[in-house]
Amino acid sequence: xxFFSEKVFGIQxxxxxFISNGKGxxxxxxxxxxxxxxxxxxxARFVLQPRHPSxxxxxxxxxxxxxxxxxxxxxxxxxxEVSYRNYLQxxxxxxxxxxxxxxxxTFENDAIKYExxx
Numbered sequence: 672x673x674f675f676s677e678k679v680f681g682i683q684x685x686x687x688x689f690i691s692n693g694k695g696x697x698x699x700x701x702x703x704x705x706x707x708x709x710x711x712x713x714x715a716r717f718v719l720q721p722r723h724p725s726x727x728x729x730x731x732x733x734x735x736x737x738x739x740x741x742x743x744x745x746x747x748x749x750x751x752e753v754s755y756r757n758y759l760q761x762x763x764x765x766x767x768x769x770x771x772x773x774x775x776x777t778f779e780n781d782a783i784k785y786e787x788x789x
Contacts, residue, residue, distance in 0.1 A: 682707070685722075686720065696730060707735070711739055
């Protein structure tokens with residue numbers, strides 16, 4: 672998706688997006704849940720937009736908190752990349768510069784490089 676390659680600071684989520692489950696609590700549809708969980712992985716913030724100024728958003732907030740606690744954890748590769756995401760990186764020149772060993776380790780742990788090589 673296009674938005675996962677760009678820096679997204681916040682998602683405005685209208686209260687109208689929520690639907691009621693069998694017990695009457697506000698929940699998101701499966702598609703919205705999946706989308707929200709993907710944005711949670713890239714650390715986007717959520718802003719709840721009420722329909723009326725007098726709306727109580729506590730139930731929707733609690734649901735988003737629950738959704739955040741159940742989103743998928745990052746695998747080893749994504750955990751390593753999370754500090755480099757959404758920041759412009761200067762090109763590395765290993766033959767011209769003395770790079771840190773952590774940089775070379777990042778090169779070695781790049782799974783895509785090995786997939787393309789095979």
